[in-house]
């Protein structure tokens with residue numbers, strides 16, 4: 724399906740803008756790029772900050788009706804990583820990593836527009852990808868940027884590279900769910916086999932994902948299934 728591409732110099736947040744549009748009944752497929760965000764948002768209510776010109780920040784909005792939404796952020800991560808570079812890894816549930824540092828984040832939100840038939844929602848898939856060295860202020864680990872792999876990288880080129888694979892992945896997800904992405908996620912799983920700590924304090928070893936995209940963690944004597952997107956994970 725076709726989608727409109729819109730590039731604007733400044734917005735509070737591309738996710739916020741598409742969510743506002745959806746709530747007011749505009750549910751057409753659109754790829755919205757902001758050259759600068761003044762109130763970029765991350766997961767778990769965090770702020771996502773990027774200096775102007777250092778990151779590609781965009782959201783893709785489109786109506787989607789998968790039978791099961793679980794694992795969508797992993798499928799998006801797979802599509803982005805595969806379209807960008809073989810060396811990019813994925814950190815459950817939705818970060819792209821390079822050399823053990825965060826390269827990009829994904830924020831997925833959905834809205835009901837009232838117009839769709841049962842089960843369908845307007846999905847807003849937001850991503851922020853560092854292109855140039857970002858400011859590392861207040862971060863324990865300095866972020867990674869795509870220029871490390873692709874010198875002279877340009878936002879427009881990156882967007883062209885990822886847009887079609889991303890839309891394709893969303894349509895595949897709609898038909899086949901996370902099952903169609905599980906092996907591809909495993910290939911790039913940055914945590915697998917590593918000691919990790921969940922935000923609730925649980926320590927264990929990351930052991931891949933289940934068929935719904937939940938994180939499996941081997942803890943003392945048990946396998947814990949981590950489904951909640953409210954949980955954050957860090958290497959121990």
Ligand code: BTN
Nearest residue numbers: 736738763764765766828849851
């Ligand atoms: C995260 O790392 O927690 C997710 C970061 C997502 C940032 C992108 S930038 C484009 C889109 N608009 C936003 O406000 N957030 C996402």
